[in-house]
Structure formats: structure tokens, C-alpha cells
Amino acid sequence: MTAKAQSNPTDFIINTGNRTKIGESILKLTMILCSLVAVGVTIGIVLSLVVEAIEFFKKIPITEFLFSTEWSPQTALRTDQVAAEGKFGVIPLFTGTLLISAIAMVVATPLGLASAIFLAEYASKRSRDVIKPMLEILAGIPTVVYGFFAALTVAPFIRWTGSSVGLEVASESALAAGLVMGIMIVPLISSLSDDVINAVPQAMRDASMGLGATQAETIRQVILPAAIPGIAGSLLLAASRAIGETMIVVMAAGLAANLTANPLDAVTTITAQIVALLTGDQEFDSAKTLSAFALGLLLFMATLLLNYFSLRIVKKYREQYD
């Protein structure tokens, strides 16, 4: 009796143990595979962009793509047509993207920083709890809504204001797209900078105030210099968001590839051109379609660099005071 009774529970334990072990290994393997999906996505992005871009550079030399100043990717009506391939110089798109992003940053940086300083240093906890989520609504509104608003309300308003003071304003001006985009990225700057400012140790504030500085002087001369790296990180992140933003520029900035620095002119951006190239009829091997992937690669690399540096700056800064 004893022998049997003893062997049963042990068997039971060993059996479940084995079963659990196998089950656990399968589960662990699944989890590892799942975490590799994210890596796979990055590899997929790089591969698909690079492969198609190489195809494109076989048709159009990379030097022409990077350094030529004319962008007009027409498709040929006949194959023997002169200049059948169109012109693929990325510089006007690049300057257009920079112009709109710069306008957006000029709008968003003061608004975002002033909001962040107010929220972190002046606002009571209660008003902070109300204002911060309200500002973040701005980041949650779909960009197609901003695009609609920019194209139908802001652009005509700027045009009207311009004409009443005698300025010629394009109906799809860089200014309209940039202004609206700037408002969109305000919460990106304000939230991150707010966190960074809050991370500055209280002792530094107390010391400065103890020496008789006013609160504004403390912020300007002690807190902000200490928080500058983190703030720079948040600005870089916002800039990367502005460069990659698509719908606002598609709807409000138009497709005219002008090489200009005048915010009242129409410009186009990398993202707007990708959309224009890939919506509508397309043959997959034409230089026109493939050029969208070369533009995508350029965009991906630019935003990746900005993100990488901003994350590193923010991380490095945080470690200083922890």
C-alpha cells in the first residue's frame, strides 16, 4: 500500500512538471518571436525601401536625385518621348519640407516652451491636471482634421489678410500648413519639456530663490540652463514629427515643387510627393513609382537620425540627476 501511495503523488508531480515545462518553453518561444516582430518591422521597412530605391537609382543616378534642383516626375505618354522619365531632383522637396517644418517649429517652440514652464513652475496641481490633458487633445486630433482646417479656413484667411495689405499669397501657402502644423506639435514640446523641467532637482530652485532671485530669474538662469539638453531633445522629436507629417501638407501645401524660401509661396514636401506619386494609377516599375520609395528612404533616415539623437540626449540628461 505504502509503495503505491508514495509513487502516485510523485508521478503526478513529475508529470505535470514535464507538461508545464514543455508548455512553458512553447510560451517562452512565442513571446520571443513576438518581441522579434518589432525588429522584423524595422528590417522590413529598411529592406523594402532600400530594394525599391536601388531599382530607382538604376534608372536615375543617385547624384542627380540628390543634387539636381528640378522635380517634375511626369510619366511618358509615348515611350520614345523626349525627357520621358521626368526630372527627379529632390532639392526643392527638401527645402519645401524644411521651410514648412521651420515655420511649424517657429510657432511651436515659444508656445510649447512657455506652456511647459508655466505648467511646471507656476500652475497649481489642480490647474495642471486640467490644462495638460487639454493641451494633449491637440496631439490626439487626427491630422486629416488639421489638414481640412488648414486648407479651408487658415489658408483663405492668410490669403485674405495678405491681399488686404497688398501681398501676393499663394492659395496653398507654406505658411498655412506650417502654422497649423506648429499648433499640432505644441503638446509634443510642452509635455516632454514639462517632464524635463520637473526633473530638475528642487534644491537648485531653493538655492536660487534663497539668494533672492525672483521665480522668473530662477527659471531663466538656473532651471532652463539645467534643462536645456532635455528641451533640445524634445525639440528634435517635434522636428522629426513635423518632417514626417503627411496629411496637413497633402491637403494644405499642394504639389508645386518651387525652390523658394518665401513662406507665402506654394511649396511641396517629401511626404506630399510620396502620396501624389503613389495614389492613382501606377505601374510598378516606372521611375515615377520607384522614386516614392527613394523619397521614403530619405524621410526614414532623416527622422531616424533625429529620433536617435533626441532619445539619446533625453536619456543622457535624465541620468545626471537620478
Added chain:
Amino acid sequence: MTSTNTSFLKGQAHLTKRHRAETRFQMMGRFAIALSLAFLIFMVGSIFWQGKSALQTHQIALKLDLSAKNVDPADIRSARFDAIIKAALRETFPDATKRAEKRKLYGLVSTDAGFELRNQIEEDPSILGGTQIIWVSASDDVDIFSKGQIDRHVPESDRRLDDQQIGWIDNLAENGAIKSVFNTKFFTNGDSREPELAGILSALVGSALSLSVCFLLSFPIGILSAVYLEEFAPKNRWSDIIEININNLAAVPSIVFGLLGLSIFLSTFGLPRSSPLVGGMVLSLMTLPTIIIASRASLRAVPPSIREAALGMGASPVQATFHHVAPLALPGMFTGAIVGMARALGDTAPLLMIGMVAFIVDVPKSFLEPATALPVQIFLWADAPERAFLEKTSAAIIVLLLFLVLMNIAAIILRKKYELRF
């Protein structure tokens, strides 16, 4: 004595100046916040203002001859309903004699009016056999004129409706033959070239299908990889690479995901273009980093004592995680998922890349049929030249924002209700 006095006064003046600077500095912050919020309120407010009129539409009463000569009660479908309506219009306004005038007259009612009439007769055949007064949809021009959005003082050549048409509409209005009704078609129809027939149903269904694919893919993958990275992964270079990679992926522009979908899902795998399946797959790639980051934060918030207690009672690490830690973190994971889905609902650019920008009239019935999504529908309508699409676009934006608000409220409730407090 005098010198100390003036230096004291100087100090006083300096202090006043410094205090003024302080006030100015503080006002700058208030002003920045006020300006941002004012923009938000103005934008949403103006869209609501433009969009609310889309909830109403106008109908015209016509005296229709539904005798057996026009409609055979035994074979209703063979009747020429458009002709009946045109005849009634000609009878009401005999002053339209030339062909061009008649065409303008027929333009007062919607192109769908004949179809509506047929439906009404099929629903209630008893109205047949005599002259009946029937309400049919007005055309978009009549609709927006009746809403006061066409100014009759504008020169005739710049107007969508000419003087004669406005005369007819005024005549109808005086006789009580135009009424405003709730616009059900906006919620029950798909897209249409005719603004008065265009609705958001097919776009809504397309969005729902894409989002369900997105959720089914990204939620399980997201939480499993979050659990692995937070609870099991050895702290080495590989897990560092995965972590950096996820953070970078979260900041990649959404249009790049669309390019990935176009090149890999469509060209390489040959999945059907414009389908909610591919749309959902692309959106899930975008949502994945958001869900992973939120889920990891939520797992980190579970106190180690729970884990240690489970391990102390003899649970294996997998059991401790899946029986004790993960259930506590689940509400936080759901919150992250809802926030991610809300972003996916509003995203347009990647869907344009994979061709979900098609003109879709029918409601998609499967994951493989061509479909469009709500934000893409907004983008398409925003481009349409007809004045009447302006209010439709705004109304579609209102619907989109309502869904986003609902999702965010759900996320807030989840967070408040199940927030971990230890």
C-alpha cells in the same frame, strides 16, 4: 546720506522692474496656453458649426400621378418612376418649356428620387391608384440653398442656382412643399458622387474592419512581447537593441509604414489592394510600439512583492507572471491598446499608400473587399468641388472625433477604475 537714499530708491526701482519682469514672464506662459487652447476651440468649434447642418436634409412634396396607367400594381418595378416625377415637376411649373429649362427643373430633385418613390410604393402599395402627394429628396443645391448657404444676392452667373430655379424653390417653400428632415442617408449610405446621397456607412464599416484586424494582430503580439521584455529577457545587448528599436519605431512617420505595406504586403505577398485586411495589418505595425511601451509601463507598476510571493509559493516564473503579475497589469495594457487604436483610427497616410482611397459605394462585407476608412473619406470629401460636400466633410469629422472621444473616455475609465494602488 543723500547718496544712500538715491541708491535705496534705485534699488527700489530695480526691484519694481524685476517684479514686473516676473509678471510678464508668467503672463507669457498663460498667453501661450490660452492661445493653443483657443486654436483648439476655434478649430473644433468651426467644424461643428459647419457640420451640424449636414444632419438635416430637405425634401420636396410632389403631386404624383400613381394611377394604373403609370404604375402597374402587379408589376411595380416595371414602372418608370423618374418619368412620373418629371411629369409632376412639369405640371407644377408649366413655365419650364425649353429643354434646358426642363433639365434645370428636373435638377431640383435628387437623382435618387425615383428609387425612393419605388421603395415607398413597395412598402405601402395602397398609395397606388390615384394622385398622391409624396415627399422625395431634394438635390444638394436645393438643400444647401434652403439652409441659407447660397446667397441669392450674388450675381446669377456665380451661383449654383439661377434666378428661375430660385423662383421655383421660393414657390415650393411658400406652398409648404419643402420640408427639413433628419438626414438618415448620411448614416446609412456609402459614398456617392451626389452630395445629397453621400453617407459614411461604408467608411465606418471599413474603419471597423481595419481596426479589428489591427487589434487582433497588435494586442496579442504587443502584450506578449512586453511581458517577455519586462519579465524574462536577459539584460544584454540584444534586449537593448530591441528596446531602442521599439522606441525608434514609435517615432517613424506613419507614411513609411504605408510604403512597407505597399511593397511587402501588396507587391510581395500579393494580398488584395484596398482591403481592410492589409489596412489593418499596416495599422497594427504602427500600433505595436504604442502597445508594447504602455504594457511595459503597466507591468513595471506591479510591485515586486506579488511576483516574489508567487515564486515563494512554488510557482514557476511563467506561472508567477501569467497567473499573478499580468492579470494585474491587464487594465493598463488595455488602456494602452485603446490609445493606440484611437491613433490608428485617425491615421490616413498609410491607408492612402495601400489604395484604401477608392470610391466605395457599397458597404464592405469581408476583410478582402475594397474598402475605405473614415479619415480617408474625410480626405476625399475635402477635395470634392461641390459646396454641399463641405458640410458632409465637417459632419464626418464630427463623427470621427466623437469616436475618438468615446475611445479616450473608455481608456480613462479603465485607468481610473483599475489603476493599481499598492
